[in-house]
Structure formats: structure tokens, C-alpha cells
Amino acid sequence: MNKFLPSIISAILMxxxxxxxxxxxxxxxxxxxxxxxxxxQTSFNGVIKHSFIWSFIYHLIFFFWVSDNIGLxxxxxxxxxxLLVIFILTINILLIYSIYYYFKKxxxxxxxxxxxxxIITSIEYIRSLxxxxxxxxxxxxTQIDYLLISQNIEYTGIYGLTFWIVFINxxxxxxYNELNSKNII
Numbered sequence: 001m002n003k004f005l006p007s008i009i010s011a012i013l014m015x016x017x018x019x020x021x022x023x024x025x026x027x028x029x030x031x032x033x034x035x036x037x038x039x040x041q042t043s044f045n046g047v048i049k050h051s052f053i054w055s056f057i058y059h060l061i062f063f064f065w066v067s068d069n070i071g072l073x074x075x076x077x078x079x080x081x082x083l084l085v086i087f088i089l090t091i092n093i094l095l096i097y098s099i100y101y102y103f104k105k106x107x108x109x110x111x112x113x114x115x116x117x118x119i120i121t122s123i124e125y126i127r128s129l130x131x132x133x134x135x136x137x138x139x140x141x142t143q144i145d146y147l148l149i150s151q152n153i154e155y156t157g158i159y160g161l162t163f164w165i166v167f168i169n170x171x172x173x174x175x176y177n178e179l180n181s182k183n184i185i
Contacts, residue, residue: 004053006033011054015061017142027142031169038097047101048094055093059086062137096123117166121159139165
């Protein structure tokens with residue numbers, strides 16, 4: 001369980017940043033512990049385990065309010081529907097980190113970590129298409145309390161803001177991971 005602690009902390013921070021409590025700033029660094037966990041993995045199964053734990057906890061925190069607002073009288077049915085939604089959305093996160101692991105493993109000369117903002121943004125966009133499409137849990141919604149940042153959506157859309165959130169997380173990870181005077185400058 002201790003090896004999953006960074007993934008759990010990351011999921012809790014990102015889940016809290018999605019709530020309307022004014023903690024959206026957490027999104028700008030909450031993926032960093034997950035990146036430490038994912039980068040340490042040498043097998044596909046390890047990546048799947050960490051991304052599943054992150055996704056399940058994140059979506060559980062984010063969608064818990066749905067279970068009380070469905071409009072059904074049966075509490076058991078409400079929680080079952082919530083868990084179904086969480087498991088379906090977990091597939092998106094598994095897909096993201098599976099694609100990332102593939103690029104990391106097969107193109108090791110290229111720094112695949114910088115592909116992560118593109119992958120996450122692309123999967124978020126694809127998830128929004130179609131009959132069952134939804135963009136509710138876009139990472140960009142974490143910034144709803146920050147007017148100056150939110151106004152940039154006019155130019156980049158919600159997916160541009162998602163890209164920047166993930167990109168800043170990757171940059172913080174890289175800066176911390178390769179901390180020296182050259183990188184600080």
C-alpha cells in the first residue's frame with residue numbers, strides 16, 4: 001500500500017481541486033506525485049495499477065455529489081450508478097497512461113513525458129464527443145474560481161487550459177527531478 005501512496009495523494013488533491021471549495025490551485029501541482037509513481041514503473045501492469053488507483057479515487061471524490069443528485073429514492077441504486085460512472089471514466093485514465101507507457105517504452109530517446117499534456121487533452125476531447133460524451137470532469141474546471149485564468153478559455157477552449165495544467169505539472173516534475181543550477185535558470 002505504501003508504494004501507492006503518491007498516487008493516492010495525487011488523486012485526493014486533484015479530486016479536491018474539482019470541488020467548489022476554492023482549492024482549484026491544487027490542480028497546478030497535484031499530478032506531480034502521480035508522475036513520480038508512473039515514472040518508476042518498469043512494467044505495464046505497474047502503470048495500470050497506479051493509474052487505476054488514481055482514477056478510481058479521483059473520480060470517487062469528484063462524482064460523489066452525483067449520487068445524491070440523481071433523483072432516485074433508492075440509495076443503493078444511486079451508489080451503484082455512481083460506481084458505474086466511475087468505472088467507465090477509469091477506462092479513459094487507463095487509456096491515457098497506457099498510451100503514455102507505450103511511447104515511453106518504444107521511443108526512449110524522445111522525452112515522452114512531454115507527450116502527456118497532448119495525450120490527456122486528446123482523450124478529454126474524444127471523451128466529449130458522441131451520444132454519451134461528457135466534459136464535466138475536464139481538468140480545466142478546476143480553475144472556475146480564478147477569473148483571469150478562466151478567461152483564457154475564450155482563446156484556447158477548455159482543452160487548452162487542460163493542456164496547460166498538465167504541462168505545468170510535467171514541468172514541476174521535471175524541475176524537481178532534475179534539480180540543478182542549469183535547470184533552475
